[in-house]
Amino acid sequence: xxxxxLYRDWLNIKKHAISLFLVLTMFPMLLHxxxxxxxxxxxxxxxxxxxxxxxxxxxTSSGVLAFCIAILRMKKIxxxxxxxxxxxxxxxxNSDIIVSVVITATILGFIQVLIxxxxxxxxxxxxxxxxxxxxxxxxxxxxxxxxxxxxxxIGIFVKHGIALISxxxxxxxxxxxxxxxxxxxxxxxxNYVDLVSKFPLTMxxxxxxxxxxxxxxxxxxxxxxxxxxxxxxxxxxVVSHKLFRK
Amino acid sequence: xxxSITLKAIGKTFRxxxxxxxxxxxVEKGSTFVILGENGSGKSVVLKLLVGLIxxxxxxxxxxxKDISTRGHEIRSITGYxxxxxxxxxxxxxxxxxxIFGRLHSLSPSDAHANALNWAEQLSFENNLKRxxxxxxxxxxxxxxxxxxxxxxxxxxxxxxxxxxxxxxxRSKVWDILDKLHxxxxxxxxxQNFAEAExxxxxxAILHNGNIKMDGTLERLIETTHGLTRYxxxxxxxxxDDFMEKLKAFPRILRPQVKGVELEFYSRERKQFxxxxxxxxxxxxxxIDTSICRLQDLFVGLTDGGLE
Numbered sequence: 001x002x003x004x005x006l007y008r009d010w011l012n013i014k015k016h017a018i019s020l021f022l023v024l025t026m027f028p029m030l031l032h033x034x035x036x037x038x039x040x041x042x043x044x045x046x047x048x049x050x051x052x053x054x055x056x057x058x059x060t061s062s063g064v065l066a067f068c069i070a071i072l073r074m075k076k077i078x079x080x081x082x083x084x085x086x087x088x089x090x091x092x093x094n095s096d097i098i099v100s101v102v103i104t105a106t107i108l109g110f111i112q113v114l115i116x117x118x119x120x121x122x123x124x125x126x127x128x129x130x131x132x133x134x135x136x137x138x139x140x141x142x143x144x145x146x147x148x149x150x151x152x153x154i155g156i157f158v159k160h161g162i163a164l165i166s167x168x169x170x171x172x173x174x175x176x177x178x179x180x181x182x183x184x185x186x187x188x189x190x191n192y193v194d195l196v197s198k199f200p201l202t203m204x205x206x207x208x209x210x211x212x213x214x215x216x217x218x219x220x221x222x223x224x225x226x227x228x229x230x231x232x233x234x235x236x237x238v239v240s241h242k243l244f245r246k
Numbered sequence: 247x248x249x250s251i252t253l254k255a256i257g258k259t260f261r262x263x264x265x266x267x268x269x270x271x272x273v274e275k276g277s278t279f280v281i282l283g284e285n286g287s288g289k290s291v292v293l294k295l296l297v298g299l300i301x302x303x304x305x306x307x308x309x310x311x312k313d314i315s316t317r318g319h320e321i322r323s324i325t326g327y328x329x330x331x332x333x334x335x336x337x338x339x340x341x342x343x344x345x346i347f348g349r350l351h352s353l354s355p356s357d358a359h360a361n362a363l364n365w366a367e368q369l370s371f372e373n374n375l376k377r378x379x380x381x382x383x384x385x386x387x388x389x390x391x392x393x394x395x396x397x398x399x400x401x402x403x404x405x406x407x408x409x410x411x412x413x414x415x416x417r418s419k420v421w422d423i424l425d426k427l428h429x430x431x432x433x434x435x436x437x438q439n440f441a442e443a444e445x446x447x448x449x450x451a452i453l454h455n456g457n458i459k460m461d462g463t464l465e466r467l468i469e470t471t472h473g474l475t476r477y478x479x480x481x482x483x484x485x486x487d488d489f490m491e492k493l494k495a496f497p498r499i500l501r502p503q504v505k506g507v508e509l510e511f512y513s514r515e516r517k518q519f520x521x522x523x524x525x526x527x528x529x530x531x532x533x534i535d536t537s538i539c540r541l542q543d544l545f546v547g548l549t550d551g552g553l554e
């Protein structure tokens with residue numbers, strides 16, 4: 001069943017392959033052009049700013065993309081096209097629908113991070129070894145998964161376009177401005193830094209910044225994110241049982 | 247005969263509105279059963295409940311002996327459902343829509359493809375297979391939905407107003423297919439089309455305010471009218487109030503109603519009709535039409551205050 005739903009998503013992705021490819025390449029390039037380059041003239045760090053901000057581009061682009069894909073797909077299933085009723089009259093379980101959306105969004109987010117890494121390597125003329133890239137992917141994957149699950153859960157509730165845009169904007173602002181992805185946390189108030197540095201999201205960004213400097217990173221962030229993901233997906237399944245069948 | 251669908255004392259409320267109240271009926275295997283009802287009578291609710299789109303508050307419902315509450319997964323795999331509203335996947339072509347639904351009902355990709363082509367051919371929409379649902383007319387989308395309900399060869403076919411929005415040609419194709427299938431499948435459909443109900447259903451249930459008012463074969467339902475006849479008198483001018491008062495004074499003239507220059511009433515006794523006719527001859531009567539009570543008359547009587 002799950003395989004068929006994923007195949008359905010693949011059929012849809014194939015139809016929009018060109019526009020999707022444009023989004024996947026333009027999004028990280030725009031982040032680089034409009035955030036990293038201007039800020040590199042303002043912020044001075046021990047390492048080159050453009051290299052330091054690259055994890056911000058990877059995580060923002062992949063996180064926002066996974067979130068968008070999941071929230072749009074779930075909103076469409078639940079509210080826009082009567083697809084939920086169409087699915088519910090088949091032997092599908094609610095969890096199949098939810099997991100398929102999460103997997104599709106995570107895969108696309110993962111492709112986005114690979115493209116983002118490739119682009120930042122090219123644009124910054126930096127070198128990342130195979131092992132470093134593997135460590136980075138290990139850190140980023142649970143985060144992409146988190147945003148896919150979060151988008152899925154919020155998509156069940158978000159009926160109106162304006163609410164959807166607000167959510168996407170909120171996630172984008174959080175990822176770009178508040179967790180040390182483009183603006184170093186040293187510029188924020190100490191109390192805020194104390195609080196935000198305990199978030200797995202901040203830990204992961206920090207870990208990626210450590211990895212590109214060839215230092216050893218911690219794995220607490222990804223581990224905690226996986227735990228949160230399991231918890232969130234269980235909540236989503238419970239919510240679906242309350243809301244899918246009237 | 248063995249029961250295919252059984253509903254026992256089903257109750258359902260939604261936002262303080264009673265949708266179904268103590269609803270019970272059964273459908274035999276290999277038979278065609280129609281639920282007739284006005285708008286909002288609960289027809290679609292019954293069908294959605296059987297396929298698991300909504301959940302009942304009380305009561306028991308079984309399909310092929312399986313409780314829909316606990317074995318919904320198995321039931322949905324042997325059930326084909328066509329809703330009243332369009333719910334085709336607008337991001338997939340018509341062929342992909344049919345294939346995906348076949349595969350979601352555990353068909354292999356090749357079987358799903360073959361079945362999709364077969365139904366497209368039978369319903370004459372092969373030319374639309376590569377098109378998107380948004381490019382099709384309402385009637386063509388309904389045909390695709392009908393095919394989608396059958397693509398996995400279900401044992402129980404549940405259809406919500408299957409011929410709504412179809413042209414006469416497509417309608418007869420749908421009924422030809424259902425006629426062929428009804429030998430070995432159970433068909434339950436909701437409708438407001440009395441002619442189709444009379445022609446195709448083995449048993450008919452009349453649903454009103456979430457409850458079955460009457461059910462049985464067409465013959466049995468007609469029998470319950472005990473020879474009730476509908477009379478229609480046409481006048482050159484609308485009948486006068488004086489005439490109507492005199493007519494209403496006759497004890498066994500039922501539901502006299504004036505529609506423009508026509509007067510319609512029901513009666514079981516010819517003598518009552520003759521009395522009315524005697525009165526009418528003093529007015530400017532131009533035509534008389536009499537007909538034995540049919541399903542539509544029975545339905546109107548049952549759902550609109552009764553004929554007694």
